[in-house]
Amino acid sequence: MSDFDRFYEERAGRVVSALKKNLFEALYTPTPEQAVEEIMKRIPEGSTVGVGGSVTVRELGLVELLKTKGHTVFDHWQPGLDSGEADNIRRRQLTSDIFLSSSNAVTAEGHLVNIDGSGNRVASMTFGPRKVIVVVGINKITRDYQSAMNRIKNEAAPLNFRRLNLPTPCAKTTFCADCPPPVRFCRVTAVTEVRPSGIPEFVVIIVGKNIGL
Numbered sequence: 001m002s003d004f005d006r007f008y009e010e011r012a013g014r015v016v017s018a019l020k021k022n023l024f025e026a027l028y029t030p031t032p033e034q035a036v037e038e039i040m041k042r043i044p045e046g047s048t049v050g051v052g053g054s055v056t057v058r059e060l061g062l063v064e065l066l067k068t069k070g071h072t073v074f075d076h077w078q079p080g081l082d083s084g085e086a087d088n089i090r091r092r093q094l095t096s097d098i099f100l101s102s103s104n105a106v107t108a109e110g111h112l113v114n115i116d117g118s119g120n121r122v123a124s125m126t127f128g129p130r131k132v133i134v135v136v137g138i139n140k141i142t143r144d145y146q147s148a149m150n151r152i153k154n155e156a157a158p159l160n161f162r163r164l165n166l167p168t169p170c171a172k173t174t175f176c177a178d179c180p181p182p183v184r185f186c187r188v189t190a191v192t193e194v195r196p197s198g199i200p201e202f203v204v205i206i207v208g209k210n211i212g213l
């Protein structure tokens with residue numbers, strides 16, 4: 001094990017402990033492959049799975065794997081959807097058996113910090129599905145709320161909006177300009193401090209590699 005791997009394992013261990021104190025089920029996997037294994041064994045046969053707008057989930061190949069295993073997947077990023085169809089799928093995610101996503105950041109206090117444009121992801125992580133699985137790369141661990149917001153607004157959001165070719169100032173300049181509506185895609189900020197009481201099983205998996213945005 002390299003010094004970096006040891007460092008990340010120690011950092012993740014602290015966050016896992018904090019998450020557990022906040023009533024989440026939490027674990028660390030050194031590799032993405034182990035994370036995929038942990039996720040798939042928590043998804044029973046025949047489950048419907050809502051998938052949040054998450055580069056991490058796609059990088060792990062989970063959407064295709066779930067479909068291969070015969071699950072009904074509600075994925076509003078699938079190609080060829082018009083805006084009405086994508087919106088319908090977002091609503092189906094709210095009542096799926098399981099919601100699978102990443103988080104924009106996870107703080108050392110064991111809080112999940114997310115900013116959404118449409119709100120479907122933070123809604124599905126708050127109430128609806130009885131099981132939520134969140135998978136995050138070690139790059140998404142932050143010291144506190146302020147550093148989480150800085151990470152989201154000056155790294156994740158500009159990169160994501162550039163990728164999606166959205167007309168936000170951050171996509172052009174690479175930094176947040178705290179832009180006004182209607183161009184503003186940062187519309188809902190949610191901090192999940194403790195497992196929501198309506199979600200009996202909320203699993204957070206931290207992976208010891210950089211994944212997602």
Ligand code: SF4
Nearest residue numbers: 170176177179185186
């Ligand atoms: S507030 Fe505007 S400029 Fe800042 S990250 Fe969000 S969309 Fe980009």
